[in-house]
Amino acid sequence: MKTNLILLYGGKSAEHEVSLRTAFSVINALDLHKFAACPVYITNDGEWIKGPEITVKLTFVEQLRFQDADETALAKEQNETSTGVVINPAEVGTEKTNTVVFPLLHGPNGEDGTVQGLLEVLNLPYVGNGVLASAAGMDKIVMKKVFADAGIPQVxxxxxxxxxxxxxxxxxxxxxxxxxxxxxxxxxxxxxxxxxxxxxxxxxxxxxxxxxxxxxxxxxxxxxGINAREIEMAVLGNDTPVCSVAGEILPKGEGNVFYDYKAKYQDDDTILIIPAELDAGVLEQLKEYAIQAFLGVDGSGLVRADFFVTKDNQIFLNEINTMPGFTPVSMYPLLWEASGLPYDKLIEQLVELALERYEAKNRLQYKLED
Ligand SMILES: Nc1ncnc2c1ncn2[C@@H]1O[C@H](COP(=O)(O)OP(=O)(O)O)[C@@H](O)[C@H]1O
Ligand SMILES: [Mg+2]
Missing domain, CATH: 3.30.1490.20 (ATP-grasp fold, A domain)
Known part of the structure; x- marks a missing residue:
């Protein structure tokens, strides 16, 4: 039996367009014999539109920008073909059996625990971090307290x-x-x-x-502020997470003082070096800190841990991202690819981890014995 994979993407967020690109890549990487891809597009206004099940590979990102069926006439006029039905978020996965949700959302209202909370209440398995890790990973003050408690150095x-x-x-x-x-x-x-x-x-x-x-x-x-290299590590797992090789980011855009919004999303010449060149001892230490950071927030599925490494090999953890960039050319998937796990297999592994965590949660006792 196929797994229904409900993909949530778009969202009320500055990273709306990035999320659309991610959804496009994930859907095109899926083995459609194993998965039924059920797209749910969240518009910039926060409206949830359920599109038809995807049965063949997509050609354009635009195919995922569903319009409300009521607006079909308008869509036709604009030469857009895709239509969908506006739904109440609580209708996601109403059929439930064999359904996993994959929130491909970045930033507030997606990566911060809000959507995760909704999925918890609906009792649906979902890919990635839960409410606590997502919320903590979005808040730089709380996140720093957790890292300090774990003894991880920070600026x-x-x-x-x-x-x-x-x-x-x-x-x-x-x-x-x-x-x-x-x-x-x-x-x-x-x-x-x-x-x-x-x-x-x-x-x-x-x-x-x-x-x-x-x-x-x-x-x-x-x-x-410190003058340092920016090194990123990818962590994958649930209770016993593992860490990838290291990657380095070199923002190249002219006049960039740091890895700003433009460098992240508009410059094509941001260079990723994978694996990053590091002393063996530094690499081991980075892996250990990345895993401690994951465990510190009670992560599940995936976390990207972003470090600063100075010339004299001092390490500082800058932040973690609980839904890191996830297109095939984003750091997180590339780090796993370089560690021997290609994009399509990474997605399958994340779905398995979602089910594993869901099953473990459902084994817990929620009411007192009579
Ligand atoms: N303390 C710091 N020292 C040097 N550079 C920094 C420092 N903090 C942030 N930066 C630069 O700013 C970028 C964005 O900061 P970051 O904390 O990662 O914010 P965001 O959560 O928006 O990604 C970093 O990738 C880095 O280039
Ligand atoms: Mg950052």
Missing amino acids: PTVSLRLIDWEQFGDEMTEDICAAIKFPMFVKPANLGSSVGISKAETPEELKAAIVEAFRFDRRIVVEE
Whole structure:
């Protein structure tokens, strides 16, 4: 019997387009003898549209941009063929038997535990991290506390709340300048894709960067900036996760001060070096930290752990991503490919891990004995 694989993609997020590309790649990599691919497109407005089951490989990403069936006439006029039916999110997987959901969503409303919470309540198996790991991995303040508790080194950081900043902004700027060195990176606690992040070289720039970050969140972090290589590791598994080879990112775009939104999604010349050249001891240490970070947030399925490694081989964990970029040319799948697990097999493994975690959860006792 085929597994119904419900793919959730698009989403109310800055990474909507990336997610569409991911869904296109995942569907085209599926063995359609093993899986029935059931696409569910979440529009930019947050509407869920269920498309027809996919039975042949897709040719264009546009085939996944379903229109509400009511808008069919309009779609025809615009020469778009795909139509779907608007559904209530709670209708996802109503048939239930042999169904696994694969949320291919990045950022808020997808990677942050909200969609995962919905799938938990619906009692459906789903690929990737659960509510806790997803929410913790989206919050730079909580994530840093978890890593600190696991003894993983991180750059010196201060966290701020808007309410305190509004009252004590000047004193806080002084305190930060005394506590950590310039340059500094200022980041909203709860976004991704480098949105709202800026680099500050002076106290004036720091203030402006803080104000900017507070436009996106009521909690932010200020970090000491370091001059280091950016090394990423891919972790895969549930209770006994394993780690891939290391990859290095070289942002190449002209004028990029750091790996910003443009470098991530618009430049074709960001270079990925896989495997990254590292001393054996450093590599082992990175693997250990990556797995500890995964276990620290109680990860499941997949996590990409992003590190800084300085010239003198000091390691700092920058962050984890609980739904890392997942097209065939994204770091996470490439790291597994280089570690001997090709894209289609990686997807199958993630579905198996989803079922394994679901079964383990369903073995737990939820009510008291009579
Ligand atoms: N403390 C830091 N020192 C040096 N570079 C940094 C620092 N923090 C962030 N950066 C740069 O900014 C990029 C985005 O920061 P990151 O914390 O990874 O945010 P996001 O969650 O949006 O990916 C990093 O990939 C790196 O290039
Ligand atoms: Mg990052």
